[in-house]
Amino acid sequence: MRDIEQFRARRARLLAKMTAGGGGVAVIPTAAEMARNRDSQFPYRFDSYFYYLTGFCEPEAVLVMLAGDAPRSILFCRTKDVEREIWDGYRYGPEAACEAFGMDEALAIGELDAHLPALLANQPSLHYSMGYDRHWDQRIAAALNAARANTRNGVTAPHSIQDVRAELDEMRLIKDASEIATMRRAAAISSEAHRRAMQSSRPGRFEYEIDAELGYVFRRSGSQAPAYSSIVASGPNACVLHYVENDRRMEDGDLLLIDAGCELDGYASDITRTFPVNGRFSGAQRDVYQLVLSAQAAAQALTGPGQRWNAGHDAAVRVLAQGMLDLGLLEGTLDGVIESGAYRQFYMHRTGHWLGLDVHDAGEYKLAGDWRMLEPGMVLTIEPGCYIRPADKVPEAFWNIGIRIEDDALVTAEGCELITAAAPKQIDEIENLMRAHADAAS
Numbered sequence: 319m320r321d322i323e324q325f326r327a328r329r330a331r332l333l334a335k336m337t338a339g340g341g342g343v344a345v346i347p348t349a350a351e352m353a354r355n356r357d358s359q360f361p362y363r364f365d366s367y368f369y370y371l372t373g374f375c376e377p378e379a380v381l382v383m384l385a386g387d388a389p390r391s392i393l394f395c396r397t398k399d400v401e402r403e404i405w406d407g408y409r410y411g412p413e414a415a416c417e418a419f420g421m422d423e424a425l426a427i428g429e430l431d432a433h434l435p436a437l438l439a440n441q442p443s444l445h446y447s448m449g450y451d452r453h454w455d456q457r458i459a460a461a462l463n464a465a466r467a468n469t470r471n472g473v474t475a476p477h478s479i480q481d482v483r484a485e486l487d488e489m490r491l492i493k494d495a496s497e498i499a500t501m502r503r504a505a506a507i508s509s510e511a512h513r514r515a516m517q518s519s520r521p522g523r524f525e526y527e528i529d530a531e532l533g534y535v536f537r538r539s540g541s542q543a544p545a546y547s548s549i550v551a552s553g554p555n556a557c558v559l560h561y562v563e564n565d566r567r568m569e570d571g572d573l574l575l576i577d578a579g580c581e582l583d584g585y586a587s588d589i590t591r592t593f594p595v596n597g598r599f600s601g602a603q604r605d606v607y608q609l610v611l612s613a614q615a616a617a618q619a620l621t622g623p624g625q626r627w628n629a630g631h632d633a634a635v636r637v638l639a640q641g642m643l644d645l646g647l648l649e650g651t652l653d654g655v656i657e658s659g660a661y662r663q664f665y666m667h668r669t670g671h672w673l674g675l676d677v678h679d680a681g682e683y684k685l686a687g688d689w690r691m692l693e694p695g696m697v698l699t700i701e702p703g704c705y706i707r708p709a710d711k712v713p714e715a716f717w718n719i720g721i722r723i724e725d726d727a728l729v730t731a732e733g734c735e736l737i738t739a740a741a742p743k744q745i746d747e748i749e750n751l752m753r754a755h756a757d758a759a760s
């Protein structure tokens with residue numbers, strides 16, 4: 319059961335921020351349904367900002383919030399419809415939604431366009447995500463023009479439009495207790511899915527079989543969907559950063575890189591583990607794996623309050639670049655390969671991102687030109703990697719070694735906590751788990 323008070327409290331915070339900024343009206347639509355092909359829709363996913371403020375999951379809904387002396391939240395949503403509910407299932411309707419979601423008022427979505435000009439009238443500013451969706455932009459522009467058309471009757475239309483996402487992004491960046499609880503549960507489900515993937519992998523199986531094992535644990539555990547397309551990448555595919563075909567037969571000697579996490583009640587988890595399909599790391603695989611693990615530990619050590627966002631990335635790059643020199647993948651000096659960016663041949667992405675309702679979550683990474691300081695309640699990933707292709711002209715033992723190790727970190731008062739730590743990542747842990755399963759199966 320969703321805690322309606324959490325959503326009400328977030329609306330109150332946004333209204334207070336708007337009031338402090340001079341008042342105004344916010345219009346926050348949810349996402350549209352999308353056709354996949356004839357008579358078939360993509361699975362519906364609400365808009366993250368709308369959901370953050372409402373907890374309401376139905377399509378065709380808009381939240382309107384009025385700041386000032388008498389703050390109000392109005393939900394526009396679909397009306398009850400016996401015929402449609404026979405085909406598509408339950409819908410709240412305005413009356414039940416108003417009560418269940420703690421709104422001040424709820425109205426039929428079909429009445430929105432008629433109400434909007436009056437809701438915008440005499441408001442100093444409109445808080446809206448202009449430019450995000452051109453259909454909504456047109457609808458909002460029409461409502462603004464309708465409000466302006468009334469000026470000879472003494473009505474004023476908003477003089478400014480502010481991006482409501484800027485305020486909400488800062489709120490979303492610091493997770494509250496209920497968000498952290500949900501993210502912990504999502505992380506636990508995904509960790510279990512990665513354990514099952516390790517236990518299920520062996521030469522001769524196909525990547526999609528492992529994809530199915532992940533999806534099985536996600537759904538069996540109550541998650542609604544994967545938070546993003548699962549990457550199940552064996553052999554050369556491990557070096558393709560956004561590989562999603564997941565259709566190759568896995569071979570003896572391959573590494574398998576799995577980047578997969580479930581979405582639970584709107585919140586993403588995001589884990590990558592890499593392990594040998596046959597259950598035992600080769601010498602070169604072991605060397606590169608240990609290097610990436612050390613880079614992750616270096617980044618984790620600099621993830622905590624008082625550290626800047628970029629400190630973890632810089633630390634990971636230093637460890638990786640030194641390892642690339644030690645393994646003979648690069649030539650030169652540590653400072654030289656960092657300064658020239660030569661290390662990017664094997665490590666071409668950054669070490670993390672915010673995590674929350676979106677897998678690449680809301681929130682600025684820099685403030686006034688400087689990398690921002692980490693604060694308790696922020697959640698981010700720590701995900702260094704190293705990807706070595708035959709085209710890199712290095713000894714053959716390194717070819718097709720693609721490794722990423724990714725955990726989800728909650729910034730705490732003391733440092734950070736990896737909420738995905740239950741997914742094994744030490745070499746002996748992985749080998750023991752895979753061996754135990756192979757023994758049990760034989």
Ligand code: GLY
Pocket residue numbers: 546577578588671677701724
């Ligand atoms: N799975 C998306 C990412 O790691 O950023």
Ligand code: MN
Pocket residue numbers: 588671699701724
């Ligand atoms: Mn990630």
Ligand code: MN
Pocket residue numbers: 577578588589590724
């Ligand atoms: Mn990932």
